[in-house]
Amino acid sequence: MTHILHFIGAALGCGTKKPETLEGPEALYHTPFLKQLNNLGYVTSWEDTIVEHNPNKIQAGTLESLSVVHDFNHRLAHTVDDSLEQSAFPIVIGGDHSVAIGTWSGVIHHLNAEGEFGLIWLDAHMDSHTPQTTPSNCIHGMPLATLLGHGEEELTHLISPKAKLNPKHVVLIGVRSFEEGEQKLLENLNVRIMFQKEVHQRGFQACFDEALEIAQKGTKGFGVTLDLDMFDPRFAPGVGVPETDGALPTETLPALQGLIQNPNFKAFEVVELNPTLDRDDITLTLLQDIIASVLQKS
Numbered sequence: 001m002t003h004i005l006h007f008i009g010a011a012l013g014c015g016t017k018k019p020e021t022l023e024g025p026e027a028l029y030h031t032p033f034l035k036q037l038n039n040l041g042y043v044t045s046w047e048d049t050i051v052e053h054n055p056n057k058i059q060a061g062t063l064e065s066l067s068v069v070h071d072f073n074h075r076l077a078h079t080v081d082d083s084l085e086q087s088a089f090p091i092v093i094g095g096d097h098s099v100a101i102g103t104w105s106g107v108i109h110h111l112n113a114e115g116e117f118g119l120i121w122l123d124a125h126m127d128s129h130t131p132q133t134t135p136s137n138c139i140h141g142m143p144l145a146t147l148l149g150h151g152e153e154e155l156t157h158l159i160s161p162k163a164k165l166n167p168k169h170v171v172l173i174g175v176r177s178f179e180e181g182e183q184k185l186l187e188n189l190n191v192r193i194m195f196q197k198e199v200h201q202r203g204f205q206a207c208f209d210e211a212l213e214i215a216q217k218g219t220k221g222f223g224v225t226l227d228l229d230m231f232d233p234r235f236a237p238g239v240g241v242p243e244t245d246g247a248l249p250t251e252t253l254p255a256l257q258g259l260i261q262n263p264n265f266k267a268f269e270v271v272e273l274n275p276t277l278d279r280d281d282i283t284l285t286l287l288q289d290i291i292a293s294v295l296q297k298s
């Protein structure tokens with residue numbers, strides 16, 4: 001199967017107190033990575049970069065930035081939808097993790113799969129706060145709750161007035177930092193959470209295999225959203241909210257290898273690259289290695 005890959009930059013930073021995540025897509029854009037993928041037999045294009053519109057200079061990492069995040073995600077969702085309409089495979093490059101609201105709302109809307117889409121959330125955090133439970137007021141701590149239908153209607157009802165995800169098709173892997181409010185929400189919803197401790201015990205491959213089952217059973221397709229802070233900070237220093245004792249690339253990348261060949265896999269997203277915090281492009285290089293693994297044909 002020939003895949004047309006659409007890279008979509010999601011240059012958003014106002015969901016976090018360290019808004020330089022909006023420089024993430026640009027950092028990848030300026031590497032020869034896409035050219036190298038064309039040599040691998042892919043038809044690749046950098047489709048678009050969605051940029052943040054913040055005319056009133058609202059401070060990043062506050063609840064007031066909700067309108068900026070809404071406007072941004074509305075445009076992102078339509079871009080992702082268009083991409084799928086052209087039978088391409090969207091690869092979204094963030095941006096802070098609140099871009100997930102736009103990416104997955106767009107994919108799910110396109111597939112007409114509200115409540116019938118699987119999402120694998122690879123992250124050190126749960127990102128499942130609502131404006132009522134958030135300790136930081138940062139919207140990048142809320143995207144999963146939003147997609148599950150909890151939070152401000154402006155975001156939960158993006159594109160269509162329905163919850164995008166059914167908790168039974170969602171799984172988190174790598175969690176090791178969270179607060180009570182978000183934990184309660186996910187536990188009440190019975191979402192499968194694989195804490196990093198479980199990953200250490202069972203190995204990433206076994207966890208990911210189980211996640212694939214959960215995300216594909218009874219769904220119209222699935223996606224993967226990967227927050228670079230899932231990794232141990234030694235391997236991904238360029239993120240805003242690093243957490244020690246994270247995943248190892250040597251264990252994670254082989255499990256993602258060739259995922260593109262699964263016909264149920266509809267889109268991929270990598271978020272939270274903050275180039276100003278990176279060292280020697282370690283995180284930028286890891287991001288490319290991750291995508292290359294997913295795209296590796298056997």
Ligand SMILES: NC(=[NH2+])NCCC[C@H](N)C(=O)O
Nearest residue numbers: 097125129136138140141241
């Ligand atoms: N996408 C992220 N890096 N999220 C980190 C969230 C950290 C913390 N739980 C908060 O709500 O502020």
